[in-house]
Amino acid sequence: MATWLGNALAASSMVLMLEGFARFLERPRMNAVEVAILATVVLGWPVLMLLWPDGIVIRISLFSLLIGLCYGACASMFLRDRRQPASLRYIMTGWCCLIVLAALCRAAGAFLLPPESLVGTNAYQEIYLLIHLLSFLFMGLMTAILVGVRLRAELLSYVEDERSKLLMLSHELRTPLATIARASEMLETLNRQTEPALARRVVHIRQATDRMNRLVEAFLSSGLAAPGGEHNSAFDLAKLIRQLAAAPRFVFDMPQRLDFDGDRDSIAIIVSNLLDNALKYAPDGSPIELVLTKHEGSVTLKVSDRGIGPGAPAEREQLGSRFFRAGNTKGYDGTGLGLFTAKRLAARYDGDISISPRNGGGTEVTLTLHEVHRDT
Numbered sequence: 001m002a003t004w005l006g007n008a009l010a011a012s013s014m015v016l017m018l019e020g021f022a023r024f025l026e027r028p029r030m031n032a033v034e035v036a037i038l039a040t041v042v043l044g045w046p047v048l049m050l051l052w053p054d055g056i057v058i059r060i061s062l063f064s065l066l067i068g069l070c071y072g073a074c075a076s077m078f079l080r081d082r083r084q085p086a087s088l089r090y091i092m093t094g095w096c097c098l099i100v101l102a103a104l105c106r107a108a109g110a111f112l113l114p115p116e117s118l119v120g121t122n123a124y125q126e127i128y129l130l131i132h133l134l135s136f137l138f139m140g141l142m143t144a145i146l147v148g149v150r151l152r153a154e155l156l157s158y159v160e161d162e163r164s165k166l167l168m169l170s171h172e173l174r175t176p177l178a179t180i181a182r183a184s185e186m187l188e189t190l191n192r193q194t195e196p197a198l199a200r201r202v203v204h205i206r207q208a209t210d211r212m213n214r215l216v217e218a219f220l221s222s223g224l225a226a227p228g229g230e231h232n233s234a235f236d237l238a239k240l241i242r243q244l245a246a247a248p249r250f251v252f253d254m255p256q257r258l259d260f261d262g263d264r265d266s267i268a269i270i271v272s273n274l275l276d277n278a279l280k281y282a283p284d285g286s287p288i289e290l291v292l293t294k295h296e297g298s299v300t301l302k303v304s305d306r307g308i309g310p311g312a313p314a315e316r317e318q319l320g321s322r323f324f325r326a327g328n329t330k331g332y333d334g335t336g337l338g339l340f341t342a343k344r345l346a347a348r349y350d351g352d353i354s355i356s357p358r359n360g361g362g363t364e365v366t367l368t369l370h371e372v373h374r375d376t
Contacts, residue, residue, distance in 0.1 A: 041063070238292060
């Protein structure tokens with residue numbers, strides 16, 4: 001009974017191995033082989049023990065042939081597969097063929113060797129068990145490697161697909177940006193003398209359009225997709241923030257000039273996202289306070305509004321995650337990518353963006369950036 005149970009478990013493991021490899025390699029299931037193995041061991045084994053109690057040679061040779069059949073089927077699946085790396089396919093095929101050869105030798109040895117050598121402890125049995133132990137270890141190791149290779153290939157494929165979509169989107173953005181640029185130039189020409197206030201707004205539109213055009217071109221030519229693609233230089237950060245915060249609702253508390261060393265365009269994206277969020281979630285006409293300070297190579301910008309606030313405490317840790325939006329933002333336009341993008345760009349300057357409730361209601365967003373030290 002114990003022998004039959006052990007063999008039944010071994011047969012089940014072989015069937016599971018066949019089923020697993022067939023699914024992993026996306027090959028047709030070998031139902032006939034699996035049924036043959038289970039039926040022979042689970043049903044045929046008790047019959048053999050009943051009819052030939054002393055027929056250990058028949059039982060050992062038959063079980064060895066079933067092992068050879070199982071590994072032969074695995075070798076066939078790997079040999080016909082073309083999606084795995086060739087080296088791994090050949091290694092797996094070769095190892096399975098080696099186990100098939102060992103199983104055939106075991107089946108033949110059952111007839112050629114003395115019956116007493118087939119049971120008990122002896123060199124022949126130890127070698128055979130060692131081969132099977134190594135087989136399980138090797139198959140487990142190679143399976144882990146194959147899974148790792150498959151996951152890596154799928155991840156690279158996904159990344160490349162997403163990159164292609166971004167490149168396509170960036171390319172398509174150039175047409176509407178060019179249209180906006182031409183229209184703003186025309187408006188500036190028409191209103192330069194008659195409507196000075198409107199002309200100033202048109203100038204801000206042109207500046208934002210030019211900045212977006214530079215970003216799109218930078219991305220298309222390798223730009224912001226990878227760290228190190230920035231064009232770092234010294235610029236007046238206070239002036240940049242004033243240009244971006246052109247609406248009369250913004251209240252400034254910052255030095256007249258504040259020099260910063262970094263990529264002007266990527267920092268403009270960070271600040272623009274923070275300002276846009278403040279304008280979006282704060283009541284019309286309410287003031288938005290901007291406080292800019294510098295201390296030992298780092299700058300801090302605080303954006304305080306009197307809007308809906310940063311949401312429930314449980315949600316604040318997720319703010320800045322891709323596509324995440326707090327529950328109190330329902331009814332407001334947005335995708336959950338603005339703050340995510342700002343955080344990713346800030347990280348390139350060893351910076352961070354923290355969000356907390358403002359005393360008296362609203363939200364206080366704190367941006368911290370560290371200057372880039374360039375070699376001179």
